[in-house]
Amino acid sequence: MYRSHVLVCGGTGCTSSGSPQIIERLKEEIERQGLTDEVAVIQTGCHGLCALGPIMIVYPDASFYSMVKVEDIPEIVSEHLLKGRVVTRLLYDETVTSAGVKALIDTDFYKKQHRVALRNCGVINPEVIDEYIGTGGYEALGKVLTEMTPDDVIQTLLDSGLRGRGGGGFPTGLKWKLAKQNDADQKYVCCNADEGDPGAFMDRSVLEGDPPVVLEAMAIAGYAIGANQGYIYVRAEYPIAVDRLKIAIEQAREYNLLGKDIFGTGFDFDIDLRLGAGAFVCGEETALMTSIEGKRGEPRPRPPFPAQKGLFGKPTILNNVETYANIPQIILNGAEWFASMGTEKSKGTKVFALGGKIHNTGLVEIPMGTTLREVIEEIGGGIPNGKRFKAAQTGGPSGGCIPAEHFDIPIDYDNLISIGSMMGSGGLIVMDEDDCMVDIAKFFLEFTVEESCGKCTPCRVGTRRMLEILTKITKGQATMEDLDKLEELCYYIKENSLCGLGQTAPNPVLSTLRYFRDEYEAHIKEKRCPAGVCKALLSYVIDRDKCRGCTLCARNCPAGAIIGSVKNPHVIDTEKCVKCGACMEKCKFGAITKK
């Protein structure tokens, strides 16, 4: 028995900001102060508040230390762990009030969250199966195998209203039902962990923080549809997730929770890992299965749907990581419990990765129906530097931008589609007044052009033409006819592309055109970028009255474009200027502006 447990986040965010060094130092110091038998150090998964990493929580009192530095460790060990005096100075400042230390669950970031899929993330050691079992893990699998028929399992999922969390929103129970109906000598259960949307890391956090939940849910799926082999297709770019999945699979095999005759019920199920190799299109279900087969990950037309003819030509179900993470809880707590959360057509919770221009960058799980305002202003802590909110981007390269006028819309699948965006897998990037919406649309098109697999013409050629027009607009060379052509192309590509990648590729353009057409027009008609991003349309100017002639800008100009003598106002030679903005950053008097 330990009298205190110190949980240190070992997710990718905190690992990048130095949590492995914190753990090493902590163990050293605990040993030096003779506390090895009293205090346990545990590496957990993500706590969500990635912006404040590395994060460390000391139990039993749940003191939350944020942005911990290696130098702080001796003090935390001797004061808090040895003498029991919390080092208030180093706590997450939101938890410190005049009345004392506030529980984490009462802070703005956590109080509106409801953790179902992320239930164990940041709570258990993801590399120890006993900790998962200790929090109720594998109980759902036991219940399914001993008390429920496959049809009961499917009915429970149908009643719960769970929809695919990868973005499509297809009812999970229905998907399983279709796969069960198809008789075959072999069926497969696949997990899509090829989280490709840039800026989205929900699935990674589940895999890093609670990998056994995915294995358990896949085994449940195997029982429900009659499959005995599963594959997890995971991005090779997630090394920590891959390692922990391997450990979780090995441990589950040791405990006979994977393998032959699970729970002595005669049910066999095993899981293999397949690593992706950096192709966004492999997030599309048919492409993903083609990739598991070891081929170029190109999508194919549907029907036949995977439930009829999927991996290696056999009936297959494919679900996303977050979808699976919900399933054991639904089995244990019942369909009504799950259906009591959320909106009429979108049940349960959704995990979002908050990023971009927002204070609390990180991972949040909210009940469906929470408004964007609550997510951004309350949970996210608002926009830094007093800037104004411009748009939130959801759904990655397939989604769209939500402007301020829809700030109070409850987030669910159907609402987001009705305003021209989509749920997507859960990336939510916040943009402020300094972001140019034409530039953002161009950014996503560059992504799609690069990631288009090239199989069908509308996507391969069409997106390239769109990018050319967008580039022309950002350079101030486009006409209003180009804008019409761009819009026409959008609809054409949407209707004619083979797979989801092409069908949704125009969305970033369509949604920005819908809400920010004035920005497009300013680029075209006035040759002006209102946000001051598009370099070709910018010019830097020195205000003669503010310039003190300190020469700092001239010394820092890489192009030698600034002319002027000491103590006299300087001027920028616009012919030579490369618009790098170095002068503006360096000027101490705010004399340089861009317009």
Next chain:
Amino acid sequence: MACKKQTVPFSGTKEQEEALKKVISELKDIQGSLMPIMQKAQDIYGYLPIEVQTMISDETGIPLEKVYGVATFYSQFALQPKGKYKISVCLGTACYVKGSGNIFSKLEELLGITNGECTPDGKFSLDSCRCVGACGLAPVMMINGEVYGRLVPDDIPGILAKYN
């Protein structure tokens, strides 16, 4: 594109070849094992030149054009060797809106190479990548797996100097 002329002569060793053959004999009977084999091959050689692809084809019986097709489809497979220090700059959305484009330009300027290239001395290679998942530290770049976060272009010369 992948048809770029190969500039570095292939210099595989006997040990590497044996390691590759061992991997292939372990994996080749598994359904759909071509990608895992190629991933291991890239771990062994650092990249997948045509010589390595030919060995894979010979050992597995999978036609070379299929191997080449897979090698050129996935961005993770490199047909050219990478630098001693592999720099990847995150151009995911969260980093992009926080200015990773400027970080990338600064690296291009300082190293004199662009996306997917390697400096002539073989020291640095530069790649853009999509989201390393450290969005809390945006903008982010990685050098051989070490993460540098909350960057501004002025940080770059100092960071590169550490490797010179």
